[in-house]
């Protein structure tokens with residue numbers, strides 16, 4: 001069903017992309033070291049592996065592998081949305097190397113260690129005609145279908 | 148080059164204000180009670196104190212030096228130190244090395260905090276703009292547990308057994324925040340409220356207030372001040388921050404790689420000239436019991452993958468091979484912040500002197516105190532009775 005798409009902006013600039021096309025998954029914004037090739041998230045000026053200062057921005061993901069996860073029985077950011085009470089968080093290994101900790105989309109039964117995940121954006125509030133979005137990961141297989 | 152070995156450093160005295168909820172007590176009230184108790188225990192007056200390190204996390208600017216005025220105004224240097232949960236341990240580390248280097252003869256290390264008021268302030272401020280705020284400490288350590296269960300087949304029952312041990316140890320400690328009047332069973336731990344799967348409320352430390360103090364000085368002074376009791380030396384002390392390795396978490400983690408505990412304990416064992424097999428008792432950063440399980444292995448109290456079998460055998464209980472968290476640990480005794488690491492020194496010192504009352508272990512000559520601080524750091528000290 002076609003729905004008018006609101007403008008979207010990241011809750012904090014510089015950490016992930018917000019594609020024009022809502023069907024396109026976001027990417028994490030990290031750093032690549034020009035000297036040793038190591039990747040980092042979030043962005044950093046000095047390489048943590050070889051201490052080089054020759055680093056450049058690099059988009060990471062959007063896929064990843066679940067290293068570990070939990071479901072926390074507190075509300076997320078004081079959100080009143082039922083989905084955010086008992087919310088999931090995971091540690092996800094990105095294919096480029098970094099491990100990130102982010103919220104998970106879905107129910108506990110849907111997750112298991114080692115499974116493939118993909119990043120998505122989730123609106124946490126609206127400001128006028130703009131949705132403020134966070135980045136989270138969901139099981140790759142569960143793609144498609146509005147909630 | 149950094150050295151962990153200490154030369155002729157002893158714990159001269161220890162004192163505490165109980166951990167718990169004390170809405171009517173200020174940091175100054177609690178700090179004064181703990182500090183006066185420690186000086187009395189050491190047999191010294193505030194005039195004998197060459198310098199003070201104040202361990203506090205959340206109190207406002209100036210609090211350290213202002214609380215120290217409770218004892219008198221003698222012109223001594225006062226420094227405030229913060230290293231998250233490891234604050235008290237970090238201050239103790241600095242004091243021990245200051246005495247070892249000859250800079251001071253006698254130093255007061257005073258820790259206090261009111262975590263109750265702190266939590267109220269910070270939880271109001273959780274904002275998704277701080278992307279890290281979605282990962283609470285409970286969630287972070289729950290992910291340790293999920294991974295461990297995946298790799299080693301650990302069961303929630305193993306975690307519950309550690310928690311029950313610590314609650315029941317806390318029952319014997321007059322300074323403990325949680326002092327159950329009935330024996331706590333693993334079943335009761337498992338049936339308490341789920342915080343972050345698989346961790347329940349009773350597997351997690353409470354928030355609270357409290358204060359603790361240690362007087363650190365030259366070992367020869369210990370003999371002169373209190374010839375009636377054995378000298379408790381600090382053999383080695385170290386504090387390390389993170390080393391980078393692939394998969395390092397730069398955002399949200401409460402503490403960094405497991406390797407920090409391995410590296411820091413190795414350095415301390417080397418400095419102390421002993422190994423994990425020489426330890427009679429151990430205190431660890433058991434803010435969540437999955438941590439205690441991991442630290443058994445990371446400190447070398449057992450081999451990799453052996454923790455579950457050791458828990459089943461009761462190796463780390465009172466009367467077991469190496470009792471751990473003998474005062475109740477963070478889970479029962481409590482974790483107000485600044486004083487927490489000094490409560491470990493209080494417990495270890497009393498045990499080594501044979502003054503731990505109903506908690507006294509039969510064999511207690513050498514003890515280790517381990518704390519993690521968010522950000523993150525690992526602080527470890529080894530104490531031994533002459």
Ligand SMILES: [Zn+2]
Nearest residue numbers: 033036047050
């Ligand atoms: Zn590099």
